[in-house]
Amino acid sequence: MGGNTEVVVIGGGYAGVMAANRLTARDDVTVTVVNPRPSFVPRLRLHQVVGGSHSGTVRYEEVLADRVRLVVDSVARIDVHARVVVLESGASVGYDRLVYAVGSTGARPAVPGVAEHAHQVAELESAERLKTAVAALPAGVPVTVVGAGPTGIETAAELAEGGRPVTLVCGGVLGPYLHPRARRSAARRFAALGVTVLDGPGTKVTEVTARAVRLADGRTVDGGLTVWTAGFGVPDLAARSGLSTDAEGRLLTDETLTSVDDERIVAAGDCSAPSDLPFRMSAYVAGCLGAHAADTVLARLAGVRPEPVDMSFNAMCLSFGRRTAIFQIAHKDDRAMRIYVGGRAGAKLKELACTLSVKHLTEEAREPGAHSWPKDGGHRPRLLRERAVGTTDVPEHAA
Template sequence: MKVVVIGSGYAGTLAANRVARKTIDAEITVINPRPDFVERVRLHQQIAGTYSATTPLAEVLREDIALRVGTVEKIGNGTVALADGERIDFDYAFLAVGSTVTPMPGTIPVGTWEGAQQARAVLTALPAGSQITVIGGGPTGIETASEIAEARPDVRVRLVGSSVGGGLSEGAFRRVRAGLERLTVEIVDDEVVEVGSGAGQLEGVVRLRSGWDLASDLTLWAIVSDVPDLAARSGLEVDARGRAVVDEFLRSVSDERIFVVGDCAAVPGARFACYTALPQAIHAADNFARLLKGRKPKPHSFPYWNRGISLGRADAVTQFTRADDSVRRTYLAGRGAVVLKEMGAHSAFSTARAGVSSF
C-alpha cells in the first residue's frame, strides 16, 4: 500500500505520522518543498528573533517515513508529478499544502517561511528610530506588530487594517487594542491601496484609502487569505477560494483516493488555523485506517471553542467561541491567556510530531 502525503506542515506531518502508527504495511512518502518543519504559528517570533520556528523533518517524521524534498506540479490518476520530472505512484494520498500569501507589491509577506526570513534579515539591519508598518488587522498582523514592538522597542511600529481586532467580542476587542497601545503600536483603521517604492529598495510610502500617505522603512504583509493552486491545477473540484471540495469524510469529491486536510480543504465553516488542520488530519488518517480494515469511514465534525492572540511574550487574549466559531462575550486576558496560547502552540507541534492527539 503506497501512501503519498503532499505538504509537511501541521496537517501533513500529523497525517503521515498517524498513518504510520496505525498501519503496518503502508509505504509512506512525504513530499515537501523544504527539509524542515515550520511552526507557522510562531513565524511572528521568527521575524522578531524571539524563537527559531524550524525543526528538521528528519527529527519530526517517524523513521519509517520517506522524505522527498521537491515541488509537486500535479496530482491525479494515482500519480504525483514533481517539477523535476519524477513521478510517484500512490494508492492513497493526503493533500495538505496549507494556505499561502499574495502580498501587495512593495511588501514582505510574514505568513511564509521565506517571507519571515527576509523580514527578519531586514529588521535586524534597521537602525533605531526606523518605521515598521504591518498591514493586516487580524491575528497575524496583531501578533507580528506586538512581537516586533516588544523585541525592538527602539523602532516605531504601526499596524494598519480596515478594523484592527475586528471580529472579536467588544471586551476582547478593547483589550487587544489596549495591549497594542501598551506596546506603543500605532493603530490605523484604514485600508491600504498601494505601497510605493522610495529611495531604498524596501523604503516606501504606504497609501491609504482615506488619501493619507505614510512613510515606512519596512512594510510587512500580514494577511493570509489564499491557497496554492495545486488542487485546481490538477483538475480537482475547488471552491471559489481555490480549496479542494471534500465530502463528509474529508476525501476529494473528484477522487476518493485523495484525502484533503488543513487550509487547502473546503470544509464548511472551517477557518485557516492549525487548530482546524490538526483535527482534520487525525480524522482523515483514522478514516484511511478504517478503509484498510474494510470498515466505513466516519463523517468529520469538530467544534471550536476559542481563538488565541498573543501580544508579545507577556500578554495575550483568548476569545472564547461557540462550536460554530461565533464569538461569545467571554474572554481571558493577561498571564492566563499567555499560558493557554503557549500550550496551544506547543501542543500543535507535539501532536504533529507524535501522530497522537493531545486535544
C-alpha cells in the first residue's frame, strides 16, 4: 500500500494505548489517540483511589510511543461515510483506519434511586468523588457497597481496612467467578475486616434512598452512603454513529475484531463484541484485544488476511485491602480452578499484575509487536460451533 495511512484510536485505556503503540511498527502509519483525559487511568487502581493509596493516573509520556499524537477531547460521533471523527470541541480528525476502544463505564440500572443517591467507582472522576464523600462522613457512619464482583469486593475491603463500617450487598453470591474454596477464603477475609456480607437471591436491591438500601427479601440496610458497583455499561458512541451493536451497546465485529459494517473499523476492549460473543471485561483482555486489533489493521495494510482472535485465560486477582488478596487460578477457557493463592503471597501477585498491566504498554511503546499472550486454540471455536447448531447457551464466564 503506497502513501501514508492515518489511524485514529478512540480511547486511551489499556486497549487503545496497546493498539496505538503496536501500530507504530510501520513507518508509513500515523497514529492519533483521542481521549477525554490528559493522563492514562489504570482502572485496576480505582479502588485504591477511593482508599487514598494511589492517584489513579499515569502520565501518557510513560505509556504512549513518541510517534503517537494525543488529542485530549471527547468524540461526539463517527462519520463513517466521510471517515471523520467529530469531536465535542467542534474540531474533527480524518482517518483511513479507525480503532474503536472507548472502554466501559458504570452501569445505568433501572433500580429506583441509584442515579440520585449512589456513588460509583467505574471511572477516575467517580472514584475521586467517592473518596471525598467518604472522607466527609462522620466517624462510625457505615457505607453500603452493592455488587460482589471484583470492583465491589475491592472497594468494600479498601474502605473497611481504612476503618469504615461496611456492608457488602451481593445481589447473589459473593465473587461469582471464584471457585467455592476461594469464595470461602474471601468470606473469612471479610469477616476479619469486619465487613457484613449479605448474599443470596433475596439480596437483590429494589431501591436506593439517601440513607438506606432496600432488598428484594424486604430487608432494609441503613447507611450514610451507598456505592453501586453492580455491572458495567459501555458508551453509546457506536450506536449514535449508526454502527451495529449488541444489546449492551458494544460494537459488533467478526472474529478478527473488524466491524460488521465497515472493514476500516476495528474494535478492542470492553466495547467490542466479536461474533456477538464478547469476552469477559478485564484489563488483561483489553490489552490482548488492543494488540490483536492493531494486528488486524497491520495485516490488511500488508495485504495479508487477518487472523481470528485467540486467547486463553490464566487468573483473576482480587485485593482485600493492601495486605492480602486472592489470586484465583483459571483454566484456559476462563473457568476457575480449585487452586488459588491467598494472603500476602496473593497480595504480591495482585500488585505484580497491576504493575505488569502498565509495563506491557511501555514495552510495546519501545518495541512495537513485543506484547504476546497465551493462546487457547480450541475453546472459542467450540463455543461458536455449539452456538451455531444451538446446542448450548453462552456460558456466564464468556460474557
